[in-house]
Structure formats: C-alpha cells, structure tokens
Amino acid sequence: MTNHPPIAGVRLLDPLPSGEPLVTVPALQADRPVRAVLVTAALDPVQERRVRKESANLEALLARVDPDAVLQVLDHGLDTQGRRFLIVDMPGSEAAAPLSPDDVAAAARAMATGLDALAAHGFVGSPPGLCTTPSGAFVLMAPLPPVLDELVAATGPGTGHEPPEVLCGSDWTRASQVYTCASMLWTLLTGRSPHADHGTEDRQRLARLNGSEPVAPGDAPDLLIDVLRTALLKDPAERPAEPAALAAALEAAWSPRSRPTMPPRPSPPGTAGAFRREYELLRKLGSGGTAHVWAARRRSDGMDVAVKLLDQNHSRDPEVVERFTREYTLLMEVRHPHLIRVHQLVLDPEETGLVMDLLGDNLHTVASRGRPATTDAAGWLAQVAAALAALHQAGIMHRDVKPHNVLIGERDGRSVAVLADFGAARRTEGATDTRLIGTVAYLAPELAAGRTPTTAVDVYGLGVIAYELFAGRPPYRKEDTTAMMLAHMNGGAPRPDGISDDAWAVISACMTKDREARPTAAEAALRWEALAGRPVLDGVDVPRPPGGGRSSAQALAPEDPGWVPAVLGKDDEPGSGTIISARPVPARPKESAPPRARRKMTLAAVSIVALGVIGGVGAAMLTADSDHPSQKSAAAKPSTPPPQLTVQPVPASIATTGPGSIQIGWTADRASLPGLSGYAVWDVTANRPISATLPAASSSFRISGLPAGERACFLVVAYVTAAPQGPLAQSTCVTPTN
Incomplete structure (x- = not known):
C-alpha cells in the first residue's frame, strides 16, 4: 500500500493499491460521495497533454448531459505529487452481480439512456460501468477520457469486455458498445464473464477474438441469454444496432406478452478439450519460432491432416495467439485451390492449434x-x-x-x-x-x-x-x-x-x-x-x-508511431525468419498511443531499429526536454524526412546531469554523412522514439524523468542520402541513480 496522495478538498477513504497504471478509490468531497481516479503510470509529454485536454473536454461535455443519465466529472488536475487525477460523482455503489432478470433489463435500459446521451454530444467510446443509487435505480458512471482507456488497454488485459473489432484496432462504434454492454450484463446476470470457461484472461481474449459462443450456467434464464448471445456475435452487423435496441430486446424477452425471434446461434470453431479425442499425432514435420507442425490422423474417418500447434510459451502470448486466430479466420474466408485449406481451430485449455490439409515439403x-x-x-x-x-x-x-x-x-x-x-x-x-x-x-x-x-x-x-x-x-x-x-x-x-x-x-x-x-x-x-x-x-x-x-x-491506413522488431520465426537461414515490429510504422505525424508493455530485445537488434524507421521516424518522434530552442520547435512540429532518405546510426555518449536526467551527446564527421538533414533519438529499452527530427547542427539531447536503477539504452540516427558503409554504431546505455 502507498500513502494517500493529498488532493485538495478530497478525502480518500481507502489506501491506493500499487502496481496499476490507473487506480480508483472511494472518496469524499465536502461530504459528497465521489470516486478519485488517479493516474499512477508515468506519462510521456504527449500523453500528459492528452489527459489534460481530454479531461477538460469530458468535464465540459458531461455538464451538458442529464446527471440522471450519466454521472458527472466534478474536477480534474494534478495532485501534490504531480499525478493526474479526476474526481467523479458516485452517489451509490458500482452495480455488482448477481442481478435478477428484472434488474438486468433495467440496467440495460440505463446503459442505453446514458450512452444515447453521450452519443448525442459526439462521444462514442468504451461504455463505463453502472452505479446503483441508494434508491435502487441505475445510472451510467462517468466515462474515462479516451487516452486513459488506451492506457489501460496498452498496459494490461483491458476491461475484459472489449469487442473483437476493438481488440483488433478498430474504432468504437454503437455496435461495439452493444457488445460491451452485453458482456457486462451477462456478468451481472450470471456472476461470471461470457467466456470464463476458457480459463485465463488471455484465453478469454482469444475466445472473444475468435467469436466463440459463450457458455452460460445452467440456472441462467435462456430468454435473456439468447438475446445476450446475439449481442455478443463476432460480426457487428449481426448484433442489435445500438444499446437501445439491446435494451428493448431484453425487455421484450423478459415480458410475458412477447418474445422476439432471435437469429440462430453460431457454431464455435472448436470445442475445448476435444482435440486429443479427435486427432492422433503421428510425427513432427517441423518447427518454427512459435509453433510445431505435426502429421496427424483424424480418428473419426482416418483422414491424414497437418496440425500446427503453438508451443506452450507462445500459447500464453496474446499477440501470438491473435495472429494464430487471424490465420484461421482469413483462411476460412478465402477458399482457393492454391491456398492451404484449414479445417478447424483447436482451442483446448492447454493447446491452441490449426488443423490443415497435409501436403508435401515446403x-x-x-x-x-x-x-x-x-x-x-x-x-x-x-x-x-x-x-x-x-x-x-x-x-x-x-x-x-x-x-x-x-x-x-x-x-x-x-x-x-x-x-x-x-x-x-x-x-x-x-x-x-x-x-x-x-x-x-x-x-x-x-x-x-x-x-x-x-x-x-x-x-x-x-x-x-x-x-x-x-x-x-x-x-x-x-x-x-x-x-x-x-x-x-x-x-x-x-x-x-x-x-x-x-x-x-x-x-x-x-x-x-x-x-x-x-x-x-x-x-x-x-x-x-x-x-x-x-x-x-x-x-x-x-x-x-x-x-x-x-x-x-490496396494500402493499409497508418496507426501510431514507432517500432522495434522482434524475431518470431526460426527458419533455416539468416534473414529467413519472420520479423514483426512491436510498434507500427507511421505514415504521418500523430500523437502516440500509450506504450505497450516493455519487450526485451538484444542490443544486436538495435541496427534493425534504425533501418526500420527510414522515412517514418521523423513523423513518429515524441517531445522531450531539449537544451536548444530549435530542438523544441522541431519537437512541437515533427516533420517526415523525404522518402529518398536513409538513416545511419552515429556514435553517442551519455552524461548524467541530475537524478533521473541525462544528456546524450554526439559528434559526427559531416563528410561521412552525405546529405545530412537531421538526427533522431530512440529509447531502445522502452521500444519508442523520444525526439522529433532534430536539426543537422544538433549535437546533444537531454532526457529527464528516467526511473532510478533501471537500465536504459538509446540510439542516435542521422538522416542521410546514401546507404551507410562499414559497421553501424550501437546504442549506448546508462543506469540512472537518485
């Protein structure tokens, strides 16, 4: 536990839990019951600005919304330790399971009323939870600013209610809100999440991505479960169009006067626990960085097949499992004589696999x-x-x-x-x-x-x-x-x-x-x-x-900036293993999304970082403290280097300038940097850029706020017009002290 941070005029009623990027505790503001939402994660300058701006916008928006429909944001700012906080109205307690069927229908209507009010003012995002007032009524809690929703999703498993399209990177829509409302209502009705039978959070997330049919407890009312199952379909077009339609379907289903006809339930692509009963593994055909391929035989008809099974380590990696599921989904959509035919996605508690046609060698x-x-x-x-x-x-x-x-x-x-x-x-x-x-x-x-x-x-x-x-x-x-x-x-x-x-x-x-x-x-x-x-x-x-x-x-749309590659494949030759960047490559300047959990990488991969950001790193750079006004100007308005530029890492050194503060310096032979147009600095340890494109005359860059005792490594790259010759400079590292 940590000490209560002082927030002017607010008394926290519980200690702050540690280890979470965002914590919420009950509090009193002038004897009014509220909740304090405190951002305990370190924010970069872009995130800091977004929290400040979006909190102010959200407070102003909610002031125009009926407080009986959506609870208000009462205050926001910095506590005495410099951490961002919000104070939100909380006249009762958060709705908790189990709820009766009548209460579930009433809760659905409260969700719809609140989300409709927010949508009327242009806010369509992650639905918040419900507050149960002292009178027993339900009211939608205040939503979080979008940047904080992103922070929660990027640093942990999320809420557990996000729809598959949002997990895959799409924006929130009204149909996305329907899925999340249905997931929360299912939990309130049954006391467990829709995919709790899949076990771990990662496997539940996979079940959502795959569109697996949720399994309800035997005592759950089928009339409501059928409606909720429809709202939890993978395809947004097959769900009710908006939360109000979901609420109406639940009310009608529980009414003795009418019962709506619901679409048929989709069949799940695989049944947990069935794989070893269905298939006999015969011999291993090969292995990659994440999976092993086996020759197998289907017991029911003796058909020879190939089975691709994730290894145990990667079966717990959400990104790897998501790619595995995507492979199945895409191949089920496109059938062609010269595309591998996939028969089944296996989702056993201990195994994740694809069953495919058995062919010859690669x-x-x-x-x-x-x-x-x-x-x-x-x-x-x-x-x-x-x-x-x-x-x-x-x-x-x-x-x-x-x-x-x-x-x-x-x-x-x-x-x-x-x-x-x-x-x-x-x-x-x-x-x-x-x-x-x-x-x-x-x-x-x-x-x-x-x-x-x-x-x-x-x-x-x-x-x-x-x-x-x-x-x-x-x-x-x-x-x-x-x-x-x-x-x-x-x-x-x-x-x-x-x-x-x-x-x-x-x-x-x-x-x-x-x-x-x-x-x-x-x-x-x-x-x-x-x-x-x-x-x-x-x-x-x-x-x-x-x-x-x-x-x-056929181009993809750009996402957020910065990337560091990690090798996922282990094929037979150097250069033949598949790489996937840990962050997207940008195509235009854009504020960054919250950083994902850190991924370890060897310093030998640093040179790959430099090359991967050619033509894109300038647009990706985030602002940091700089000694030079010209650097601050560049940070405020990042620019993308011309497409013909390439990059070359340059030797750099680090000097400690204070607690958690360093200065990176470099001296470069201009003759060895043809067409030099600027520099950029990468934080290799955190897997992200930390500067905008710096002027060609720059020779240093200062960084503050580094955690004491944690090793950090940085790389300086120069934008040039000719490919680098000879060995490339490596990153330089430091362990800040107090």
Whole structure:
C-alpha cells in the first residue's frame, strides 16, 4: 500500500493499491460521495497533454448531459505529487452481480439512456460501468477520457469486455458498445464473464477474438441469454444496432406478452478439450519460432491432416495467439485451390492449434535438393501468384511470401504449389495495424523505408522466390539483417546467367523498387503460366484486385508511431525468419498511443531499429526536454524526412546531469554523412522514439524523468542520402541513480 496522495478538498477513504497504471478509490468531497481516479503510470509529454485536454473536454461535455443519465466529472488536475487525477460523482455503489432478470433489463435500459446521451454530444467510446443509487435505480458512471482507456488497454488485459473489432484496432462504434454492454450484463446476470470457461484472461481474449459462443450456467434464464448471445456475435452487423435496441430486446424477452425471434446461434470453431479425442499425432514435420507442425490422423474417418500447434510459451502470448486466430479466420474466408485449406481451430485449455490439409515439403526444402526444371518452377510461381490474386481480391495481404510458406504437393498426378502460413496477413482496407511484418530476405524496399504496406509487397516477395528458383541462389547474400535490408532498399539484383529474357522480364518487374511499376499478382500469374508452357491454372479463376486497380492501390491506413522488431520465426537461414515490429510504422505525424508493455530485445537488434524507421521516424518522434530552442520547435512540429532518405546510426555518449536526467551527446564527421538533414533519438529499452527530427547542427539531447536503477539504452540516427558503409554504431546505455 502507498500513502494517500493529498488532493485538495478530497478525502480518500481507502489506501491506493500499487502496481496499476490507473487506480480508483472511494472518496469524499465536502461530504459528497465521489470516486478519485488517479493516474499512477508515468506519462510521456504527449500523453500528459492528452489527459489534460481530454479531461477538460469530458468535464465540459458531461455538464451538458442529464446527471440522471450519466454521472458527472466534478474536477480534474494534478495532485501534490504531480499525478493526474479526476474526481467523479458516485452517489451509490458500482452495480455488482448477481442481478435478477428484472434488474438486468433495467440496467440495460440505463446503459442505453446514458450512452444515447453521450452519443448525442459526439462521444462514442468504451461504455463505463453502472452505479446503483441508494434508491435502487441505475445510472451510467462517468466515462474515462479516451487516452486513459488506451492506457489501460496498452498496459494490461483491458476491461475484459472489449469487442473483437476493438481488440483488433478498430474504432468504437454503437455496435461495439452493444457488445460491451452485453458482456457486462451477462456478468451481472450470471456472476461470471461470457467466456470464463476458457480459463485465463488471455484465453478469454482469444475466445472473444475468435467469436466463440459463450457458455452460460445452467440456472441462467435462456430468454435473456439468447438475446445476450446475439449481442455478443463476432460480426457487428449481426448484433442489435445500438444499446437501445439491446435494451428493448431484453425487455421484450423478459415480458410475458412477447418474445422476439432471435437469429440462430453460431457454431464455435472448436470445442475445448476435444482435440486429443479427435486427432492422433503421428510425427513432427517441423518447427518454427512459435509453433510445431505435426502429421496427424483424424480418428473419426482416418483422414491424414497437418496440425500446427503453438508451443506452450507462445500459447500464453496474446499477440501470438491473435495472429494464430487471424490465420484461421482469413483462411476460412478465402477458399482457393492454391491456398492451404484449414479445417478447424483447436482451442483446448492447454493447446491452441490449426488443423490443415497435409501436403508435401515446403519450397525451400524442395529447392535445396537441386534447381527445379524451368517448367516446374514457372508453374509453381503461377499457382502461388493466383493464390495471392485471390487474397488481394478479397482485400487481404499475405505479407510473408517466402519459400518456407509455399508447400509442394501432388494432385491428380501433377505437382502443385499451395500458399500457407497466414499469421502475418492483414486486411488491405479498414485496418489500422501498419506494423512492419515480413522476412528480411524477402522484404520489399518500401517496408524497409517505413512506408505503409500494400499488396505490392507480396508481388515483390514472389519475385525474390522466382529469382532463387531460376538462379539457384538468393539475389542478395549478406551476413546480417541490416545489410540485407539495405540491399533490398538500394541494391540492384544482378541478372544471373542462363535465365531467359522472358523469365527475367517477369522477375525484374516483380522486384522493381518502384511498387507502382510492379505487376499485379493476377498479371504475374498469367505471365508465369505462359512461361510454364502448359496449363497450370486449369479451372482456376485468376481475379483482378477490386476496381481493376494495381496491387499498390490496396494500402493499409497508418496507426501510431514507432517500432522495434522482434524475431518470431526460426527458419533455416539468416534473414529467413519472420520479423514483426512491436510498434507500427507511421505514415504521418500523430500523437502516440500509450506504450505497450516493455519487450526485451538484444542490443544486436538495435541496427534493425534504425533501418526500420527510414522515412517514418521523423513523423513518429515524441517531445522531450531539449537544451536548444530549435530542438523544441522541431519537437512541437515533427516533420517526415523525404522518402529518398536513409538513416545511419552515429556514435553517442551519455552524461548524467541530475537524478533521473541525462544528456546524450554526439559528434559526427559531416563528410561521412552525405546529405545530412537531421538526427533522431530512440529509447531502445522502452521500444519508442523520444525526439522529433532534430536539426543537422544538433549535437546533444537531454532526457529527464528516467526511473532510478533501471537500465536504459538509446540510439542516435542521422538522416542521410546514401546507404551507410562499414559497421553501424550501437546504442549506448546508462543506469540512472537518485
């Protein structure tokens, strides 16, 4: 426990719990029952400004809302320890389970009334809880400023009631509010969350993402459970349109006069505890960084299948499990002869897995036995390109096209290629996740340059595969990840001997640095089929992207700034393991979201950080204390470096200037930094940028507020117009003292 922080005019009734980024305790303000909401997490300058501004806006908005519909924010500011707080009205206690069916219907109506009042003033966000007044009535509690909702979600499991689309990064909508209201009402009715039977918070989150049907206790009233199940459907379009519609359905269901006809319940994709009863594991086929693939047999009919099982460590990682679930969801949406067919998602308490068709070896293994015949190679490439075209037409990017993810099997006596492994796939429209994902040896230059991914990145990866198949070697042989990324950005792949003009024309077109000039996947499929000299796409419709546009038109929307990569795959060669950034790559200046939980990384990965932010880090930088007015000006108005710039880490040193304060200094030989236009500073330990683009004349940057005793590492990068030569500078570290 910690001492009560003094807030003027407020007496806290309970000690503050420790270890949470946001704490709430009952309090009295001039004998009026209230709740004090205190931000105990360290805020960066952008978050600090957002809390201040959004708290003031929320207080003003609620002053215009009927207090019988939504409780008020009474005050906000800083306590004597400099921490942000809000004082919110709380005339009773927070509604708690169990509630009677009549009370659940009344609670739903109170939620709808309050959320409708907020929506009328333009506020549509995470629904707050309910207060039960001394008279027994329900009233919606005051919502949190959006930045604090983000902080809670970024530093922990969230509320446990967020809908799947919000968990995947979409904005709140009225249908999203319906899901959260239904989840809270289910908990109030039954005394347990809708997916409590799945066990841990991470597995419950996975169940929400997957749309698993919630299981109610046997004594729960079916009439209300049916309504709530409908409101908890994964597809927002299948839920009641808004909270008022949910309230009306619950009231009608519990009324003896009428009972609404509800849509049928969806079938869950897998049943917990059923996997070992359904499948027999025969032999391990291979392993990656997060999963193992087994040959297995379905006991019911003897069908041979492949089963991809997450290892025990990664089965508890929400991000890995989310990617695993996304793979199943996307593959169930798009069926194609040259896309791996997935039969089932397994969600056992101790195992998470995908059941798929069992095929042969991957293309990497096949090619390692010897260069394939030209007709076979062209046929496989045509089939993979056709699969990509189907994905692109469905609005999906694969984002990790490489030989390890292409399986070679046999159908009707003919060799066929099938595209697999969709853990990195994303939708091309309506998505907000723009994190750098891919495999360095097959990474498109625009990704290394910090640009938003498009379907053109898949075509580039296909071009690299084609180069390897026809040349018998990769286009670039580099010793480390940094050099490999630079080669894709700046290098030119030499034309190997023995490749025909027609084949080289397709390969070089797919691998061109200008993504606008690459062919679409559909165009590549037809060109490779022509080179195969035989029909390899019999009965396969080769689609065009929506609207007939080129592949590069299918871009993702940008999210929030900054990224640090972590290796997720462990394939056979350097540069062949899939990487996924811990933070998205920005495309325009934007305030950052609250930082996620820290992820450990080796200092050897620091050089990857520098390259991954090319063309994007300038837009991502957050403000920090600076000694120079020019630096403060740059921090206030970040600018994105021109696309042709690259970055080069420069040597730096750290001097301690006071408790928790340091100054990073650097001296650079301008002759070794061609076209120098500025610098940027990265906090490697915290996985985020901490400066705006600094002027080229800068030589130092000061940082304050570092926690004592915690090691912190920083990297200084220079924006230049030529790729770095020789070894790259590493980060420099310090452990601040009191």
